[in-house]
Amino acid sequence: MPLRSDWSDDLCPVRRSLDVLGDGWVLLIIRDVLHGRGRFDTLRDNLGISDAVLNRRLRSMVEADLLERVDYSDGGRTRQGYAASVAGAELLPVLQQLAIWGERHTVTPPRRRAHGAHPRGLRVGDDARRDLQRLRRAARP
DSSP, X not given: OOSSSOOTTOSOHHHHHHHHHOSHXXXXXXXXXXXXXXXXXXXXXHHXXXXXXXXXXXXXXXXXXXXXXXXEEETTEEEEEEEEOHHHHTTHHHHHHHHHHHHHHSOOOTTOOOXXXXXXXXXXXXXXXXXXHHHHHHHOO
């Protein structure tokens, strides 16, 4: 999902990464999915994002292999939600470092917790925890 330019074929890995991750919604969606909030309504409500924008971002994130569609039961109906793929789960340390940087170099509004933040820092939801465990097992020699 290019921002201003298509950097997907660039030799620079930072530019290629920004080609996929450069939209601010992408990292916020990944953060929420890693928190275990992968249902469409939950993402929309927590992020304050419109349905149309969220639909486009989710579709592009599935195409970029950052997210996977997963089925879940909701009152007897099967619905689709989202879980982090291996590539999406690998963004956890990036998000943790962004959170640390934000704590050090930005001003937190008084008496207000960051939207979507956990009071003890960035936590990982059960689906993302399983993704990370699968990733670690696959990386073992």
